[in-house]
Amino acid sequence: MxxxxxxxxxxxxxxxxxxxxxxxxxxxxxxxxxxxxxxxxxxxxxxxxxxxxxxxxxxxxxxxxxxxxxxxxxxxxxxxxxxxxxxxxxxxxxxxxxxxxxxxxxxxxxxxxxxxxxxxxxxxxxxxxxxxxxxxxxxxxxxxxxxxxxxxxVGIGSSFKIVNQLLAGVHIAAACEAITFAKSLDLDISKVFEVITKSAGNSWMFENRMQYVLAGDYAPRSAVSIFTKDLGIVSDLGRKQKFPLPIASAALQLFVMTEAAGMGGDGDTSVARLLARIAGLELPGMEED
Structure with a gap:
């Protein structure tokens, strides 16, 4: 940027x-x-x-x-x-x-x-x-x-950004889960993308990121490691504040697992690739994985 x-x-x-x-x-x-x-x-x-x-x-x-x-x-x-x-x-x-x-x-x-x-x-x-x-x-x-x-x-701006990153990370993880779940149901994921982006379940991250999954493009416009870091900061702040963050914590673990699987430098939509591997599925772009 x-x-x-x-x-x-x-x-x-x-x-x-x-x-x-x-x-x-x-x-x-x-x-x-x-x-x-x-x-x-x-x-x-x-x-x-x-x-x-x-x-x-x-x-x-x-x-x-x-x-x-x-x-x-x-x-x-x-x-x-x-x-x-x-x-x-x-x-x-x-x-x-x-x-x-x-x-x-x-x-x-x-x-x-x-x-x-x-x-x-x-x-x-x-x-x-x-x-x-x-x-x-x-x-x-x-x-x-x-x-x-x-x-x-100083610090207020960073706090606002951390709240934004909590939502961004959760939305990416949820979008990856949804598109891979759709694949497991033998749905046409291109049609899923079309329908969801016109429906209440849509999010900015779903619409922005899932187009790359459909194209099999996992280039690091925003890397998995970024959200391992940012959701890690969210988790640290939650622990300091004694504030429970169950959904953010689940998303963090998905990014950590994806990075541990060797995809830390790839695009953050690689969470979908991880879930597909676990489920024995093949998403676009995974032919050579």
């Missing part, structure tokens, strides 16, 4: 530099009139706004505070827009470290996927002090269709 967000920033007329481990992404950034660099420090020198789009808190910490990290090159008064899904406690810890250097931190997880990122139509669930919102506004306006300002305290 980071490349799409960078392109949206360029289209808005901002001067955009970027860093990525993927050389192809850097080439695409340069082709889009951005400036590619090989380290966060090089990319962020003299930047007013630094957008961090990685997988988790550990990667965010590395980008910001690791070797050749961004924060060392940033100036006081600049702002970090942190968009990885992480626990509220991790977000607060990173914000505190940034504040020690006079740098604002916006807890700003995102939703919408790669297509919305490329269109500048993401949803941002953000929290942080007013100064952080003000400093981040040019980038937020360019990247997002909707920016929710959820409070002054």
């Amino acid at each position: 980071g490349l799409g967000m960078a392109r949206s920033l360029v289209r808005a007329g901002l001067d955009v530099s970027g860093c990525d481990l993927d050389s192809a992404a850097l080439e695409s950034l340069e082709a889009s009139d951005g400036h590619p660099f090989t380290t966060p420090a090089e990319a962020c020198g003299n930047a007013d706004i630094v957008v961090v789009v990685v997988v988790n808190a550990a990667q965010t910490e590395s980008v910001l505070f690791g070797q050749d990290g961004a924060v060392a090159a940033m100036k006081p008064g600049s702002v970090i827009i942190s968009s990885a899904t992480m626990s509220p406690a991790d977000a607060k810890g990173l914000a505190a470290r940034a504040a020690e250097r006079g740098i604002h931190y916006l807890d700003a997880p995102i939703s919408g996927g790669a297509a919305k990122a490329d269109e500048g139509k993401l949803t941002v669930m953000a929290s942080g002090p007013p100064e952080a919102f003000a400093a981040a506004k040019p980038a937020l306006d360019a990247m997002a269709e909707t920016v929710y300002e959820l409070g002054d305290a």
Whole structure:
């Protein structure tokens, strides 16, 4: 999603530099009139706004505070827009470290996927002090269709995203279960998709993800390992809050089982492949499994 967000920033007329481990992404950034660099420090020198789009808190910490990290090159008064899904406690810890250097931190997880990122139509669930919102506004306006300002305290944005991920993970797991169950009933799963997407049982995730199952396409637009991580955060927070999460816990175990079966790097719809294997069924794209 980071490349799409960078392109949206360029289209808005901002001067955009970027860093990525993927050389192809850097080439695409340069082709889009951005400036590619090989380290966060090089990319962020003299930047007013630094957008961090990685997988988790550990990667965010590395980008910001690791070797050749961004924060060392940033100036006081600049702002970090942190968009990885992480626990509220991790977000607060990173914000505190940034504040020690006079740098604002916006807890700003995102939703919408790669297509919305490329269109500048993401949803941002953000929290942080007013100064952080003000400093981040040019980038937020360019990247997002909707920016929710959820409070002054870092951690609120991450909490909202975790609730979203609970629902997203449960809906993906349920969709995979439903389409595979339909296969076990000898139903035409293409027709099942058509009927369900016009019926009350539909969900955004069913409609978005099951088209890939029908096509036998398990490419990692969003990997199984992402939901192992995110539902793991949900589970950890539930335990801390002494709040029962039976449905989310069942979904988490399906993702863990799928990752344990060697599909952690594949698309999150691979939960359907796991269920099909267990049931002795064959879904599209499983011919070579």
